[in-house]
Amino acid sequence: MPFWVCGCCGALRPRYKRLVDNIFPEDPEDGLVKANMEKLTFYALSAPEKLDRIGAYLSERLSRDVARHRYGYVCIAMEALDQLLMACHCQSINLFVESFLKMVRKLLEADKPNLQILGTNSFVKFANIEEDTPSYHRSYDFFVSRFSEMCHSSYEDPDFRTKIRMAGIKGLQGVVRKTVNDELQANIWDPQHMDKIVPSLLFNLQSGEGTESRSPSPLQSSKKEKESPAELTERCFRELLGRAAYGNIKNAVTPVLMHLDNHSLWEGKTFAVRCFKIIMYSIQSQHSHLVIQQLLGHLDANSKSSATVRAGIVEVLLEAAAIAASGSVGPTVLEVFNTLLRHLRLSVDYELTGSYDCTNIGTKIIKEHEERQLQEAVIRTIGSFANTLPTYQRSEVMLFIMGKIPIPGMHPTLPSTGSGPEGNRMIQVMLLKSLRQVTCGFQTTNMLTALPNSFLDPLLSFALQEDAEIRLLVLEILVSLIDRHDNLPKFSTISIISDISVLKLKVDKCSRQDNLFMKKHAQHLYRHIYLCCKEQSSVRPHFEKLYSLLALISMELANEEVVVDLIRVALALQDLALSSEEMLPVYNRCAVHALSSAYLNLISQLTTVPAFCQHVHEVIEMRQKESPYLLPEDVFIENPKIPKTLEKLEGELLFQQAKITEVLGGSGYNTERLATPYVPQFTDEDRLSKRKSIGETISLQVEVESRNSPEKEECVYSPVDSVGVEEQEKERRRQVVEKFQKAPFEEIAAHCGARATMLQSKLNQIFEITIRPPPSPSGTITSSYGQTQSRSVPVYEMKFPDLCVY
Secondary structure, eight states: OOHHHHHHHHHTSOHHHHHHHHTSOSSGGGOOOHHHHHHHHHHHHHOGGGHHHHHHHHHHHHHHHHHTTOHHHHHHHHHHHHHHHHHOOSTTHHHHHHHHHHHHHHHHTSSOHHHHHHHHHHHHHHHTOOOSSOOSSOOOHHHHHHHHHHHTOOOSSHHHHHHHHHHHHHHHHHHHHHHTTOTTSOOTTSHHHHHHHHHHHHHHHHHTTTSOOOOSSOOOOSOGGGOOHHHHHHHHHHHHHHTOOGGGHHHHHHHHHHHHHHTTOTTTOHHHHHHHHHHHHHSOGGGHHHHHHHHHHHHHHTTTSOHHHHHHHHHHHHHHHHHSOTTTTOSOHHHHHHHHHHHHHHHHHHHHHSEEEETTTEEEEOOHHHHHHHHHHHHHHHHHHHHTSOHHHHHHHHHHHHHHSOBTTTBOOOOOSSOHHHHHHHHHHHHHHHHHHHHTTOOOSOHHHHSOHHHHHHHHHHTTSSOHHHHHHHHHHHHHHHOOSSOGGGGSSOOOOSOGGGGOOOOOOOOHHHHHHHHHHHHHHHHHHHHHHHOTTOOHHHHHHHHHHHHHHHHHSOOHHHHHHHHHHHHHHHHHHHOSSSOOOHHHHHHHHHHHHHHHHHHHHHHTOHHHHHHHHHHHHHHHHHOGGGSHHHHSSSSOOOOSSOOOOOGGGSOOHHHHHHHHHTTTOOHHHHHSOOOOOOOHHHHHTTOOOHHHHHHHHHHHHHHTSGGGTTOOOOSSOOHHHHHHHHHHHHHHHHHHHHSOHHHHHHHHHHHHHHHHHHHHHHHHHHHOOSSOTTOEEEOTTSOEEEOOOOGGGOOOOGGGOO
16 A cells, blocks of 8 residues: 555544544653643543543553553553543543443453552542542442452562552552442442452451551551551551441451451451451441440350350450440340350350360360460450440349359259359359459449349348358459449558558548448348358458458448447457357457457547547557457468467457447447447348258258247347347257257157147148138028027038129
8 A cells, every 4th residue: 555545544533543642652661742641631621522432442552552562551551541530520431431440450450560550550540539420330340359369469579469469458448439438339348349358458467467556546647658568458447447337337347257267366366356456446436336246146156166266256355345435335235244144154164064065076175274264354354344334234234143143042053064063153253253343443322223132132142151252252342332432442451550541531421322221231231241250261351351341331331320330340250259159260360350450440540539549549559569460460461470379368458348338429429339249130041041051951940930939929029139139049049059960860850740730730720710701602500509600611612693603
């Protein structure tokens, strides 16, 4: 063909093609011809209907250049496309975008890393453009898959591998930005997309695990070129979660749980905790409870996984609860605690049985120390959740946990997988530890409503158990509940303080609600304090908590009547230590004396009665000189300085009730009550909760009968304790117990038979009185004296009129 013919045909080519051709220089090293690019841009803006043809032609040239490995022209074509995208926002841009995305796809499919990075950068620029017109048929499925694949790049060259992975992360970020707010696009939150995006991000986050989370909110890096893949991933992950609406949280979190499962990342805890810290800080605060519910569900799903896996999930729950805002546990508060308590019980059963059936690998042998770690983690998590709740909800949780504790005679023992009594004891300990965590920091203005009978009664019943660990937990719970002004740390150890002003105690006037609370529960508290001191298994921590309890009652709940009773209790403890009948070890006697002296020293200074303080000070000084083993400084230490035997104490070494009554009476205190020694009122519940032998059980039954026998009818128990009556009662109980322990079986059987006969005769008298009905429809009889008498006829033999029968 002659040359002039080619030139003629070139002149006939469409203008848009000539303009596109003119932007490419002869040497690609020279880069884009800017003057001609401006002409092309002006033409596209002037004739927007040509924009789609310009895009198609550029796409054709780029495909040809890629095939011929002319990568310089490929870069020029992409630069031109980017500039046209930034400049044009007409209605025809949709068709142009299709050509653009086709070219980006071509680059991403190439083997060359530079082309993949080039295509990604162009896509990111496009993602930041807000289009004026909607697109109905555009799909980003390929880009999600390809960018996710780039995030997992294993390219040989480490520098290129890092660049490809960062390009993949940026590409996913671009896809999210482009689609998350566009209702016409395919939903990026669908599982098919999230199952690719989230694991890709976590893979890169895990690769740079040494990089700590920078802040609780997403921040843009000032130097993006120096940003590592892990930092970029975290920023992208935060942005993704920050855009998640209520209905999308589950789809975003589920792939995280699956990734941690598939790669066994729960056991290490660190990465799992980091992931969920990012999640909790990034999502909207009102959605926090959805994440927590998903974690609880995942814990249920892993109930037969190893203890380390379950402990990892629980640790993540602990961190999530700490981050969550107040009340974010959600509407099903008790369900959260129910799930945690169920897993606590399950762990106890696993520990006791030593194994459990696993669906995949058969029977699995457990490691006891791992289960213990899990149990401690669950208990800490329960406390963490409780700290996010308001007071009224925390009270409900306390009642809920108390209802789960097996208490003999009150709450039935929980079903167990063959663990027996030891299982019940262990679950009691674990649930009491959980309760202790919930009560830590608990403060209420109304003790009466916050601590109802349904909570206090079963709690105090534990104080009567022989198990020292359980009694200590109960004391710790009581102390936490009563301490409302953070005075507890000042009484962590027992000591004689010469001037309590240095403690800077916070003491408020006792409110009306507190007075009502003490009026209702004071005697129960005093009795349990006294009985705890009687326990031979009590050790130093028990006495320290008893001292804290007495001190806190004095400051938080004390009025004049309570102060008098507390002094009587302290003096009764002194008498307890002096009594030879209780058979207490020497250490316990010295400890009770030391506890009594420390508390009387404190209460004397709180009452600010000089004569009372003087008497207490004199006794303490005398003990320091002659019997230091009666003071806390020699008893509550690592190596107690106590004698082998305790000689009889008297005189100036003891606190005198008469002297204290005299000095306090002068200051207006109730001398009659002060002069009456405190004797605890034993109830049937107290003894039922601590049966030690069959003899005691029988003696209790006989004692109850004797109290209700005709001979005792005139004896009415009064709330005010009387010395004479109590002494008689004590002696009678001793005789009954001795009789049932030493008497021959025939004599005991005869005695019980006589009691049963007497009881039956009384019941017959009662039935004779109550069963005899008034004149009935069955008729009457006439006696020989002509008197009409009512005949007693059983109800089932009576004949009633039809109108009375239904």
